[in-house]
Amino acid sequence: MRATALLLIALVLLAATVDAGDLQPAQNPSAISMAWRPPPPIAVGRRRWRAVSSARARRAELRRSVAVELGARFTTILALLGTVVGIGTAGYMAIERWSWFDALYMTVITVASVGFNEVHPLSVAGRAFTMALIVVGLGTVAYGLSTITALWVEGSLLNLWENRKMERRISQLRDHIILCGGGETGRHIAQELEKTLTPFVIIDVDRRQERALQKFGRDLLYIIGDATDGDVLQAARIETARGLIASLPSDKDNLFTLLTARELNPRLRLVSAVNADDARSKLLRAGADAVVSGKAIGALRLASEMIRPHVVSFLDAMLREPGALRVQEIPVGQGGAGQPLGSLKLQERVGIVVFALISGKELRHHFNPAPETILEAGDALVACATHDQCETVRKLVG
Numbered sequence: 416m417r418a419t420a421l422l423l424i425a426l427v428l429l430a431a432t433v434d435a436g437d438l439q440p441a442q443n444p445s446a447i448s449m450a451w452r453p454p455p456p457i458a459v460g461r462r463r464w465r466a467v468s469s470a471r472a473r474r475a476e477l478r479r480s481v482a483v484e485l486g487a488r489f490t491t492i493l494a495l496l497g498t499v500v501g502i503g504t505a506g507y508m509a510i511e512r513w514s515w516f517d518a519l520y521m522t523v524i525t526v527a528s529v530g531f532n533e534v535h536p537l538s539v540a541g542r543a544f545t546m547a548l549i550v551v552g553l554g555t556v557a558y559g560l561s562t563i564t565a566l567w568v569e570g571s572l573l574n575l576w577e578n579r580k581m582e583r584r585i586s587q588l589r590d591h592i593i594l595c596g597g598g599e600t601g602r603h604i605a606q607e608l609e610k611t612l613t614p615f616v617i618i619d620v621d622r623r624q625e626r627a628l629q630k631f632g633r634d635l636l637y638i639i640g641d642a643t644d645g646d647v648l649q650a651a652r653i654e655t656a657r658g659l660i661a662s663l664p665s666d667k668d669n670l671f672t673l674l675t676a677r678e679l680n681p682r683l684r685l686v687s688a689v690n691a692d693d694a695r696s697k698l699l700r701a702g703a704d705a706v707v708s709g710k711a712i713g714a715l716r717l718a719s720e721m722i723r724p725h726v727v728s729f730l731d732a733m734l735r736e737p738g739a740l741r742v743q744e745i746p747v748g749q750g751g752a753g754q755p756l757g758s759l760k761l762q763e764r765v766g767i768v769v770f771a772l773i774s775g776k777e778l779r780h781h782f783n784p785a786p787e788t789i790l791e792a793g794d795a796l797v798a799c800a801t802h803d804q805c806e807t808v809r810k811l812v813g
Contacts, residue, residue, distance in 0.1 A: 492559040499526060499555050503548045511541050526552030577633075585636050588652045591615055595642035595672050596662035597624040600688065600709065604660060605631065611741060612802045616651050618642040643671040645679060653679050661687040661703075666694040670701050677702035733799070743805045747775075747794040751812030757786025761798070765807050771797035 503522030507513050513521070517534045524531045525548050537545060594604055597619030608615045609631070617628060617637040628637050640647035642663065653659070659676045661669040669687045676683055687703045689695050690710075698706050719727050733740050751759065761767050772784040775793025790812065800808065 488562055492562060495555045496526075496559065499548070499552050503552070506544050506548070507541070510544055511535065511538065522548065525549055526556065528553065581636060582650075585616055585638070585650065585652060588614060588616060588636070589655045590657045591652065591655070593618065593648065593651045593653060593656050593659040593676075594662065595619075595660065595669075596664070596688075597621070597628050597637060598662070598664065601662045602627065602631075604662060605635070609635075618647060618651055643668055643675055645675050648672075648676060648679055653683065656680065656683060658684040658686065661685070663688075664690075666690050666698070670694070670698060673698060673701040673703055740799060740801050743798060743800045744773075745796040745798065745800075745805060745808050745812065747790050747792060747796065748813040749792055750810075751790045752792040754790055755786060756784055756788045756790060756796075759811060761808060761811075764811075765800075765804050767798045767800045767804055767808065769796045769798045773797065 500519070500522050503525065504515060504518045507518035507521055508515060511518070513535060521534045525545055528549065591614035592608060594601055594608070594615050594617045597605075597617045598621075601617060601619070605615065605617060605628075615636070617635070618640060619625075619628070619637065620639070620641045622639050625637070625639060628635060638647060638651055640650070642648065642661070653676060659672075661672045661676075663669050663672065666689060669689070673685050673687055676685060685703045686705045686707065687698045689698055689706050689708050692708070695706050695708070716727070756769065756772070761769060770783055772781045772788060772790075773779070773795040774781065775791060775795070781788070796808070796812070798808075
């Protein structure tokens with residue numbers, strides 16, 4: 416019985432020494448370093464080549480990460496099974512004085528619970544040892560089976576498939592928005608882009624935000640990486656994007672993101688959030704077309720709630736409408752140039768009322784434009800419209 420007690424103590428110590436951290440998934444290598452690097456050259460051919468090579472490199476790194484994780488888990492399972500078999504064999508040899516082969520055979524059929532007969536009659540100590548070996552062996556086998564099942568059902572293989580599928584969808588994006596920052600502010604921006612049916616992809620360096628982003632559904636496109644890195648922006652198809660929103664927690668990161676984005680796509684519209692007032696001018700010099708302060712917007716909202724509560728409630732109701740009715744900006748192209756605004760009959764044909772016109776030449780806002788106002792290419796019509804209404808007007812005046 417003393418040998419049985421010593422064996423049980425050894426098995427408990429062995430189970431306690433298994434480091435749970437070793438069983439955690441390996442860190443995804445696609446989370447790229449925060450260190451900023453100078454943007455790559457502007458040549459279109461080289462940009463496309465680097466984007467493709469960067470995507471291939473990330474896929475290769477992801478496959479290597481999955482292989483390392485699989486190897487670590489299987490190694491742990493095999494080590495536990497081998498330790499149990501070794502201790503069982505040694506225990507039978509010490510207690511029953513059997514040969515090593517008889518002891519090994521008895522250990523294997525005991526752990527596997529196949530129900531074969533005993534090799535030799537067991538003593539009382541041998542039976543106690545066998546009971547302990549059955550409990551420990553079945554526990555080890557059950558742990559191994561559950562680990563393998565979890566790996567196939569919800570583990571890295573499934574994530575690898577989802578990541579590849581997402582990469583293919585991102586590679587097909589055109590005329591989309593790149594949203595840098597998946598935090599609380601970024602998620603509110605994503606909700607608005609989703610409601611207005613605007614294609615977009617999110618970039619965030621913090622993998623902890625991935626679970627919150629996945630709540631949007633499987634249609635959400637995102638990249639775990641550093642938005643200040645040119646390779647990550649190229650993976651988000653910045654060459655074919657129409658705009659980028661920098662909503663990172665740090666003004667420094669927003670600044671580097673704008674510089675990299677402007678270098679990769681000079682025609683891109685850049686909008687940035689700002690935290691410190693003295694950073695506004697720097698962001699504008701870095702190429703931002705618009706800089707928005709969350710604190711300033713919040714202060715204006717508080718004042719508006721006090722001064723004009725009905726207007727604020729109207730705007731809130733419009734934002735909450737499921738039909739995504741918004742104040743839309745509709746550019747005027749050659750199709751509408753030279754025509755009077757009234758001749759388009761937008762209210763009768765589409766059901767919208769134009770309450771402002773932005774002159775492309777003067778960059779002035781004309782509120783409640785008269786029906787005889789002549790439209791010019793480069794102007795923009797401002798009206799409350801849904802996404803479908805907006806697209807219909809675009810076809811008329813584009």
